Amino acid sequence: MSKIYIGGVGLNRVGRHFKKDIVDLAYEVSLEAINEAGIEPDAVIISNSLGNVLQKQNNLAQYISSSIGLRGKTAYHVEAGDGSGGAAIHIAYTLLKAKIASSVLVVGVEKMTDYPSHVTHTALSQLLNYEYEAYYGATLSGIAALIMRYYMKKYEVSRDAVSEWPVLMHYNASKNPYAQIRKTITKENVKESQIIADPLTLFDISPIGDGAAAVLLVGEDYEHQLEEKPEVFLDTVVHHAYELELTLREDLAALPTVRETVDLALKKANLRIQDIDVIELHDSFTITGLLILEEAGLAERGRAAYLLSDGRFRHGDKPEVNLSGGLKARGNPIGATGVYQVAEVAMQLRGAFPGLQSNSPEIGLVINMSGIGSSVSSIVIRKR
Amino acid sequence: MVWKLSPVSVWRHRIPRYRLIGKECKKCGKHHYPPKLACPYCGSRDLKNIELPRSGIIETYTVIYEVGEEFRHKAPVVIGLVKLDDGTRVIAPITDVAEDELEIGLRVEATFRRIRDGDHFGVIGYGLSFRPIRTNVSKTSS
Amino acid sequence: MKSVGIVGWGAYIPLYRIAVDEIAKMWGIDPFLAKALGMYEKAVGGLDEDAVTIGVEAAMNALQRAKIKPDSIGAVFFGTESKPYAVKPSATIVAEVLGITPNTMASDLEFACRAASEGLRAAFALVESGQIDYGLVIGADTAQANPGDVLELTASSGGAAFIVGPSSESVAILEGVFTFITDTPDFWRREGVPYPFHGEGFTGDPAYFHHIIGAVEGLMKKLGLSPNDFDYAIFHQPNGKFPLVVGKRLGFSREKIIPSLVTPYAGNTYNGSALLGFARVLENVAKPGDRILVAPFGSGAGSDAFSFIVTDKLEERKKLAPTVDDYLSNKKIISYSEYARMRQLIKIVR
Numbered sequence: 048m049s050k051i052y053i054g055g056v057g058l059n060r061v062g063r064h065f066k067k068d069i070v071d072l073a074y075e076v077s078l079e080a081i082n083e084a085g086i087e088p089d090a091v092i093i094s095n096s097l098g099n100v101l102q103k104q105n106n107l108a109q110y111i112s113s114s115i116g117l118r119g120k121t122a123y124h125v126e127a128g129d130g131s132g133g134a135a136i137h138i139a140y141t142l143l144k145a146k147i148a149s150s151v152l153v154v155g156v157e158k159m160t161d162y163p164s165h166v167t168h169t170a171l172s173q174l175l176n177y178e179y180e181a182y183y184g185a186t187l188s189g190i191a192a193l194i195m196r197y198y199m200k201k202y203e204v205s206r207d208a209v210s211e212w213p214v215l216m217h218y219n220a221s222k223n224p225y226a227q228i229r230k231t232i233t234k235e236n237v238k239e240s241q242i243i244a245d246p247l248t249l250f251d252i253s254p255i256g257d258g259a260a261a262v263l264l265v266g267e268d269y270e271h272q273l274e275e276k277p278e279v280f281l282d283t284v285v286h287h288a289y290e291l292e293l294t295l296r297e298d299l300a301a302l303p304t305v306r307e308t309v310d311l312a313l314k315k316a317n318l319r320i321q322d323i324d325v326i327e328l329h330d331s332f333t334i335t336g337l338l339i340l341e342e343a344g345l346a347e348r349g350r351a352a353y354l355l356s357d358g359r360f361r362h363g364d365k366p367e368v369n370l371s372g373g374l375k376a377r378g379n380p381i382g383a384t385g386v387y388q389v390a391e392v393a394m395q396l397r398g399a400f401p402g403l404q405s406n407s408p409e410i411g412l413v414i415n416m417s418g419i420g421s422s423v424s425s426i427v428i429r430k431r
Numbered sequence: 432m433v434w435k436l437s438p439v440s441v442w443r444h445r446i447p448r449y450r451l452i453g454k455e456c457k458k459c460g461k462h463h464y465p466p467k468l469a470c471p472y473c474g475s476r477d478l479k480n481i482e483l484p485r486s487g488i489i490e491t492y493t494v495i496y497e498v499g500e501e502f503r504h505k506a507p508v509v510i511g512l513v514k515l516d517d518g519t520r521v522i523a524p525i526t527d528v529a530e531d532e533l534e535i536g537l538r539v540e541a542t543f544r545r546i547r548d549g550d551h552f553g554v555i556g557y558g559l560s561f562r563p564i565r566t567n568v569s570k571t572s573s
Numbered sequence: 574m575k576s577v578g579i580v581g582w583g584a585y586i587p588l589y590r591i592a593v594d595e596i597a598k599m600w601g602i603d604p605f606l607a608k609a610l611g612m613y614e615k616a617v618g619g620l621d622e623d624a625v626t627i628g629v630e631a632a633m634n635a636l637q638r639a640k641i642k643p644d645s646i647g648a649v650f651f652g653t654e655s656k657p658y659a660v661k662p663s664a665t666i667v668a669e670v671l672g673i674t675p676n677t678m679a680s681d682l683e684f685a686c687r688a689a690s691e692g693l694r695a696a697f698a699l700v701e702s703g704q705i706d707y708g709l710v711i712g713a714d715t716a717q718a719n720p721g722d723v724l725e726l727t728a729s730s731g732g733a734a735f736i737v738g739p740s741s742e743s744v745a746i747l748e749g750v751f752t753f754i755t756d757t758p759d760f761w762r763r764e765g766v767p768y769p770f771h772g773e774g775f776t777g778d779p780a781y782f783h784h785i786i787g788a789v790e791g792l793m794k795k796l797g798l799s800p801n802d803f804d805y806a807i808f809h810q811p812n813g814k815f816p817l818v819v820g821k822r823l824g825f826s827r828e829k830i831i832p833s834l835v836t837p838y839a840g841n842t843y844n845g846s847a848l849l850g851f852a853r854v855l856e857n858v859a860k861p862g863d864r865i866l867v868a869p870f871g872s873g874a875g876s877d878a879f880s881f882i883v884t885d886k887l888e889e890r891k892k893l894a895p896t897v898d899d900y901l902s903n904k905k906i907i908s909y910s911e912y913a914r915m916r917q918l919i920k921i922v923r
């Protein structure tokens with residue numbers, strides 16, 4: 048089988064980029080990835096979720112690719128909520144595997160700060176079933192809150208215990224120059240911060256921020272065109288889609304979609320979860336961070352928070368989880384998030400991550416999810 | 432004029448919303464809501480409409496302070512995941528309730544309410560909320 | 574005796590109440606006035622309630638008591654002066670929710686507080702003439718009042734619904750009805766204006782009293798009856814005082830009127846006002862064979878006087894749905910600011 052290499056990456060610091068529009072953000076990271084790889088892509092996948100609501104712009108792939116000097120290329124726009132990035136990587140991977148394209152630029156971009164937060168929350172609620180969840184006033188945070196309350200009660204996990212997650216994420220992000228929030232917090236801060244959707248507080252949700260990330264993927268047959276041989280490759284990409292509605296899930300304190308795709312990706316890569324060195328997983332909320340640890344087989348059900356307080360999953364452990372600070376603190380620029388995760392794991396494997404750097408990792412895993420599990424991409428990335 | 436609600440969509444969804452019409456799978460027998468075209472549990476496309484029970488318990492709930500723009504005047508919005516008496520789950524607002532009355536396991540019943548005010552010019556979105564069953568004024572316990 | 578009557582009835586009063594004293598204090602109204610009006614509390618519809626949702630609740634209770642299939646109803650008349658839509662029927666929403674659609678008449682009636690009463694007359698006539706089997710009549714309002722106006726002490730939210738059908742199934746059979754209307758501008762709300770205005774004292778003698786007395790005396794003359802022939806008398810209740818005064822002028826003792834009084838505890842629910850009183854009398858005191866006078870009034874102005882004879886079907890139907898007293902006791906007292914928010918007296922720009 049031919050290998051798909053990561054030829055270049057580009058990242059913006061997530062934040063309030065008031066002076067930059069969606070094209071400016073995409074341009075910077077695309078240029079970084081292209082310059083690093085030293086090759087112009089022959090296809091572009093734009094990963095974006097809220098642009099047609101918050102920027103009122105459709106025809107996005109054409110608009111962005113032509114604006115940044117990539118006219119006449121194959122160009123698609125992929126939308127799968129905050130799972131768009133993983134889906135876009137999957138499409139790029141497929142194009143390369145099929146040898147329809149020789150190099151594909153995946154650009155994840157999201158501009159979330161053009162309006163006051165309640166407008167952004169309204170847009171985000173469109174990741175739910177609009178007519179039967181959002182219609183009634185449910186927000187994405189609200190649905191996560193339903194799960195968190197259920198989980199805490201079912202497994203008798205305390206507020207302080209679950210707060211281990213945001214505390215660790217903020218610590219990791221404090222070292223990451225690309226992170227939106229780079230200040231450490233305490234469990235008291237989490238408990239005493241503003242309630243977003245009870246029991247979720249401000250520190251249980253990922254912040255609203257603009258961001259863009261790009262990766263330039265190349266097929267093995269074209270790798271010789273690159274100035275420098277890429278060190279890392281996409282081993283396996285699995286993407287599955289499921290229903291949006293929490294009501295249709297048998298266990299409210301589970302993300303079976305994560306378990307299914309992680310198991311399949313590991314099986315395809317001929318690996319066990321114990322083999323993974325670094326993971327970037329989709330902690331859009333404290334509760335999704337904990338649940339993904341459990342579904343990935345890294346903790347027993349209801350035990351993830353306790354493993355964190357035992358010191359697991361931090362810098363120096365195996366696996367190291369979300370050394371970027373995760374969605375919680377690096378930020379969650381919805382359509383860009385999955386691309387950030389892939390870029391970050393690639394940088395870790397190259398030994399070039401400017402924040403907390405893992406010690407000579409060989410194998411990385413990205414888990415990118417939309418909504419509260421309506422689609423999941425599990426991506427295994429390895430060193431050559 | 433900004434159209435916050437589509438009159439067509441409000442019309443199209445009125446029956447499942449007003450009367451709590453879900454689906455029953457003819458293959459595995461399970462009920463689900465909102466109505467789909469294939470069973471979310473076994474995948475069968477052989478389904479029929481069913482009027483779901485109008486009472487159940489709160490399985491989990493949240494009080495949303497950071498609400499969407501159309502709900503600012505209703506904040507905080509209480510949303511419950513209600514497990515109806517036949518086991519079907521529904522996401523709905525919990526109404527006529529004080530925050531300190533909320534608890535997992537609380538028995539609730541459906542009540543027809545004004546869910547979406549839209550804007551001053553557009554249509555109104557009605558639907559079902561759930562309220563705590565207060566024995567003397569309950570429709571379902573009498 | 575007519576061949577028609579009341580087959581089922583249902584009440585609904587929202588959970589929230591504001592003390593009338595609190596409103597008086599807010600606007601510098603002499604608390605004595607509240608006392609003089611015989612008022613204690615008024616019901617306040619929640620943020621997600623309007624005349625339609627209130628009407629649905631009442632109608633569901635009426636259906637539970639009537640024990641009929643919704644699609645056997647051939648007319649839905651919705652009396653309200655607080656229509657959520659100025660143009661678009663409320664009756665069709667109620668009919669759709671309850672499963673009465675599509676083969677039914679349905680319309681909203683407007684005659685201040687008397688619209689539902691006219692709906693009853695029409696429904697009785699339709700059933701009596703064999704055009705429909707059953708008719709559903711709803712009187713429901715989220716009554717508006719200009720903040721600080723004396724009307725604010727009473728204008729409240731609530732409603733009642735009645736299902737009209739053949740006398741053989743009735744809890745109360747219609748004996749006769751008499752209507753009395755004139756063009757009297759005692760109370761009005763112009764198109765596009767949020768609150769009604771009124772002629773203060775002019776709403777009394779030339780309006781409320783003149784029309785109710787005209788209707789009731791007309792009915793008694795038509796049927797050859799006197800006040801002594803009635804066991805209970807129910808009048809429109811704009812406050813706690815007027816029904817007792819009009820009863821006294823007509824010759825009805827306080828004891829025959831007091832069981833119907835709902836307004837002192839729930840406020841004036843406009844189209845629901847007299848009908849909630851009727852429901853309360855059916856639920857609490859009426860016995861088979863009793864003769865009941867029901868005389869709603871609407872500004873503008875007019876009154877209908879109905880005479881009903883209670884049957885032995887009443888008892889079994891009472892317990893099939895919550896009663897007016899159940900709703901009266903199910904309450905949560907709120908502040909003026911909570912009330913102002915619920916009734917959207919404070920407008921936020923959206």
Ligand SMILES: [Zn+2]
Binds near residue numbers: 456458459474475
């Ligand atoms: Zn099935």
